[in-house]
Amino acid sequence: MPKISPELLSVLRCPVTGSPLVQEGEELVSTAAGDSGVKLRYPIEDGIPLLLPPELLQAATAAGSDQHDPPVRPATD
DSSP: OOOOOHHHHHHOBOTTTOOBEEEETTEEEEEEEOTTSSEEEEEEETTEEOOOOHHHHHHHHHHHHHOOOOOOOOOOO
């Protein structure tokens, strides 16, 4: 499990509520609830916190899965 340094955590804020974040496992969690009454959770991937609001994170994930490398064509001599 990647551990976010205390120095970095001290400056990171929830992009929705502006509240400080705490690490719980492989996620950062806002210390204040959002409009839905639920504390927002942000995944940590490869040691990098993905601090996008939930609707943007879903859109970014969907867009990333639509991108594929072009097919490799055999070399012609």
